[in-house]
Amino acid sequence: MRFASLRDDTPDGRLLLVSRDLRQALDASEVAPNLLDALHRWEEVAPVLQRLYDALNEGGVAEAKPFDPTRCGAPLPRSPQWCDASAFLTHGRLMERAFGTPPIPHFDTVPVMYQGASDDFLGPNDDVPLPSEADGIDFEGEFGVVVAAVPMAATAAEALGSIRLVIQINDWSLRALGPHEMSTGFGFLQAKPSTSFAPVAVTPDELGDGWRDGRVQLRLNVALNGKRIGEPHAGEMNFDFGQLIAHAARTRRLSAGTIIGSGTVSNVARSAGSACLAERRVIEILDEGSPRTPFMKFGDRVHMQARFDDGSAGPFGVIDQQVVSIGR
Amino acid sequence: MRFASLRDDTPDGRLLLVSRDLRQALDASEVAPNLLDALHRWEEVAPVLQRLYDALNEGGVAEAKPFDPTRCGAPLPRSPQWCDASAFLTHGRLMERAFGTPPIPHFDTVPVMYQGASDDFLGPNDDVPLPSEADGIDFEGEFGVVVAAVPMAATAAEALGSIRLVIQINDWSLRALGPHEMSTGFGFLQAKPSTSFAPVAVTPDELGDGWRDGRVQLRLNVALNGKRIGEPHAGEMNFDFGQLIAHAARTRRLSAGTIIGSGTVSNVARSAGSACLAERRVIEILDEGSPRTPFMKFGDRVHMQARFDDGSAGPFGVIDQQVVSIGR
Numbered sequence: 001m002r003f004a005s006l007r008d009d010t011p012d013g014r015l016l017l018v019s020r021d022l023r024q025a026l027d028a029s030e031v032a033p034n035l036l037d038a039l040h041r042w043e044e045v046a047p048v049l050q051r052l053y054d055a056l057n058e059g060g061v062a063e064a065k066p067f068d069p070t071r072c073g074a075p076l077p078r079s080p081q082w083c084d085a086s087a088f089l090t091h092g093r094l095m096e097r098a099f100g101t102p103p104i105p106h107f108d109t110v111p112v113m114y115q116g117a118s119d120d121f122l123g124p125n126d127d128v129p130l131p132s133e134a135d136g137i138d139f140e141g142e143f144g145v146v147v148a149a150v151p152m153a154a155t156a157a158e159a160l161g162s163i164r165l166v167i168q169i170n171d172w173s174l175r176a177l178g179p180h181e182m183s184t185g186f187g188f189l190q191a192k193p194s195t196s197f198a199p200v201a202v203t204p205d206e207l208g209d210g211w212r213d214g215r216v217q218l219r220l221n222v223a224l225n226g227k228r229i230g231e232p233h234a235g236e237m238n239f240d241f242g243q244l245i246a247h248a249a250r251t252r253r254l255s256a257g258t259i260i261g262s263g264t265v266s267n268v269a270r271s272a273g274s275a276c277l278a279e280r281r282v283i284e285i286l287d288e289g290s291p292r293t294p295f296m297k298f299g300d301r302v303h304m305q306a307r308f309d310d311g312s313a314g315p316f317g318v319i320d321q322q323v324v325s326i327g328r
Numbered sequence: 329m330r331f332a333s334l335r336d337d338t339p340d341g342r343l344l345l346v347s348r349d350l351r352q353a354l355d356a357s358e359v360a361p362n363l364l365d366a367l368h369r370w371e372e373v374a375p376v377l378q379r380l381y382d383a384l385n386e387g388g389v390a391e392a393k394p395f396d397p398t399r400c401g402a403p404l405p406r407s408p409q410w411c412d413a414s415a416f417l418t419h420g421r422l423m424e425r426a427f428g429t430p431p432i433p434h435f436d437t438v439p440v441m442y443q444g445a446s447d448d449f450l451g452p453n454d455d456v457p458l459p460s461e462a463d464g465i466d467f468e469g470e471f472g473v474v475v476a477a478v479p480m481a482a483t484a485a486e487a488l489g490s491i492r493l494v495i496q497i498n499d500w501s502l503r504a505l506g507p508h509e510m511s512t513g514f515g516f517l518q519a520k521p522s523t524s525f526a527p528v529a530v531t532p533d534e535l536g537d538g539w540r541d542g543r544v545q546l547r548l549n550v551a552l553n554g555k556r557i558g559e560p561h562a563g564e565m566n567f568d569f570g571q572l573i574a575h576a577a578r579t580r581r582l583s584a585g586t587i588i589g590s591g592t593v594s595n596v597a598r599s600a601g602s603a604c605l606a607e608r609r610v611i612e613i614l615d616e617g618s619p620r621t622p623f624m625k626f627g628d629r630v631h632m633q634a635r636f637d638d639g640s641a642g643p644f645g646v647i648d649q650q651v652v653s654i655g656r
Contacts, residue, residue, distance in 0.1 A: 078408070080406070080447035080448075081445050081446075081447055083517065086514070101513055104511070104512045104513065104514075105508065105511055105512070107512075110508075112512045112514045113514060113517050114443070114514040114515055114517070115442070115443040115444065115445060115515070115516075115517055116443065117443060117580060118409075119408035119409055119583045119586075120408075120580065120581055120583060129480065130480075130579065131480060131481040131578070131579060135579065152458075152459060152654050153654060174579060177579070180433065180434075180438075181513075181515075182513030182514075183432070183433055184432045184433070184435075184440045185429055185432065185509075185510030185511070185513065185515065186414070186432075186440045186441060186442040186510075186515045186516070187442055187443070187509075187514045187515015187516065188443075188514070188515065189411065189441050189442070189443055189575075189576065190578045191579075192579075193579040193580050194580055194581075247517075247518070248517065250459070250518045251458065251459060251463065251502055251505070251518045251519075251521040252448065252521050252522055253448055253522075255447045255448060258447075326479075326480050326481060
């Protein structure tokens, strides 16, 4: 199934089912008012939603309307928790060089993860208001999963079975603020403003061969102002999502609707390019002695779209956002 | 005004007004179903709640019932964000020695703050389920504030004006997990299980002289299994709450109901004792060469109660909790 959330006057939006070709949408709010509610009552509502989804794809639903992602917020406009890992080793190693921070201990065997704010997510086409270009405005293309309730100390296998939905994420980052926050040991706070999401959240079966080994087996095509930044492949994730969820649940319960992120998609092969500017800049420093690519300015746009290995478009829709000044 | 949240079958509980002597409670859910809703509609509902509160204190409300904090959850059983500072310099300096971590840069001039989970708070008398005594189970006695909506990049003065409520917090910490998480730079996640709260949240005017300079001017009396651990005074906070809120809002909006914590209350004067075990242990190491006080075992109880300078009880009620095994 594919879901989106139509903006309305509620904090959680209105549940839409989206057809497999992303052209039609059906208001499913009579089954569950919003996606978060559906996740809380999944066993009860999933069979009903599946029947509606099948009918939508067969073209047999008169109430279906054209799907307009510009009217959608994030699939979950807010969520109980948002925990973001850094599970691509290449990204982590490059960021250590970019930030001049010491190597993270046990980085290849123990997941690292920060807790992000989850009360104010941005939709796929929302402007991104930020206070200052001097903060080093950067995007981070990622994938993530949305889970059912997970008990404390769940195993990685149990955790893998808790995955309800797969999503595509832009984890906005302010690079001038990150190194200090890392040096305090307290982690990212100011360096991580509101996170953005592609419009469509999908059940893992929608990915077919694109979901294997607990990983998203798609590329993430990223462009800045229409120019290619990269298309790294997410299959290179060092941990599977079960391991990441279990890491988050080690000493706490996770409420249904919690989001676990992969961290910036990144590949050993430099030919794949990058899913963030900080990586590209450190590669420029390593190769050419200094960075050529600036961080983002107000008015710059980032475009992110997942693609299957055969080049066809992924199921999540597109993130296409402009950075703007808050004007304070 | 003084508020509590009666447990019911909703995630946010049911709004209670609590009398000044903490003996009577009045169901105020006809005005606002829960405290989070009241915070969202504060300008509209506060005058109505104030009239009910005044009548309750005058003994003129027939519907009032005895206040039973054991039936209450946290004042906000969940909140949009929970950002916890470390604003007592003595605590920070002692923890650097306890953890063997490097000094935090600019610790006395720039607040440090971590983002905690805010979807699953514990009430004042709830058992605290944890997976392992080997994790180094510890409490951290703190105060905090609950804010109105705060715009991105608010000044400290604006932020100070956004404070709606003052609360008392036990920020549970797992000391065996903290140093590694600090060393990753990503901050605390596993080291911070669900946070607990005293039952009563109060408007700042309820504190009288106990609210001055943007700080809570009360002691926090802490006991473990009936034995005194300390009663440090919160007036020694290095930043005021306006500065802490502004730090959190530097690159993000804060939704109404966001909680900002002070970090563990701690004093320069050793005679005040401590509000956590890790501090006491490092003092034992410094004074005697090794720690005498163990971390908590399953079955141990912590008791926390604020007190005004004249020795009278603070307005927040009591945290009295037992640590238990999740039994997995």
